[in-house]
Amino acid sequence: MDRRPALEDASPQPDLWAAPARASAPKPHYLGHRERLRERADTAGFTGLPDYELLELLLFRSVPRGDVKPLAKQLIARFGSLGAVLAAGPEALKQVRGVGEAVARDLTLVHEAALRAAREQVARRPVISSWSALLAYVKAALAHEPREQVRVLFLDKKNQLIVDEVVGRGTVDHAPLYPRELMRRALELSASSLIIVHNHPSGDPTPSSADVEITRQIVEAGRTLRIAVHDHLVVGRDGIASFKALGLL
Structure with missing residues (x-):
């Protein structure tokens, strides 16, 4: 008769005193939105994007994480249009909840760059002959x-x-x-x-x-x-x- 001790079952046994496992937290609804929006812009260009999505793309650079769609829509609602948002200036922008120094600086920078580009078109040739510019x-x-x-x-x-x-x-x-x-x-x-x-x-x-x-x-x-x-x-x-x-x- 084999008197060697029986081998123990190698499979782990449940710990009766362990806390029950928590269900994984639901993923944010906006997860992957940035990548999808960037892909749309890369594939189809910016022309077909609504103003708030163009603003979102700008805000991605100033706000590296999180959902910026509500902020983009809030800014356009507050100032009336995308152009008005960009022209609002740092102090007015910072009165909107969620807008800090980085966002105000970057949006004002975009406006200044656009203004200088438009001014160049006026300065290059006689103003009277470039009336549309x-x-x-x-x-x-x-x-x-x-x-x-x-x-x-x-x-x-x-x-x-x-x-x-x-x-x-x-x-x-x-x-x-x-x-x-x-x-x-x-x-x-x-x-x-x-x-x-x-x-x-x-x-x-x-x-x-x-x-x-x-x-x-x-x-x-x-x-x-x-x-x-x-x-x-x-x-x-x-x-x-x-x-x-x-x-x-």
Whole structure:
């Protein structure tokens, strides 16, 4: 008779005192969303993406983890459009919950880069012959400004841009503009002509009676110095009004 001890069962026995195993936590619904969105952009391009998804792609760079779709939609709802989000500026952006220094900096950077690219198109050739480029530039610069701002494009004898300067900042419905100061600056720059540009934060670019009157004064001041006023453009979210096209200049 074999008296050797019986071999023990090698299979592990359950620990009766162990805590019951926890069910694995459900995966976040947005898991893999970033990769899918990037793949769509790579495959089909950016043109077919809605604004909030373009904004998501930008936010991916500033917010390395987590779901940024709600933040993208919240920003567009808060400011009204993708363009307005990019033009809002760091302080206004940081008032939105979820927007920190990195997000505010990166979105403002995108706007500045787009603005400089548009300005290059205006600066490369005579402004009068590149009117569509000028309109694209002033729209990018001013359409979403929350306060009135007056810019003047000072031009040389060939109608090429010398400099684009902000000459007045104001409130939601008024920005100061002084004809004498404007002409003094034109003489300093040896400008032969200029184009006045300002925005209406209300969105409606229709010139006001005050706009018409100050433009008349500037034209008169320029005439004595042989400095021409080519146009006065009023920029709003709803479009751009040209004094020259409207017969006001």
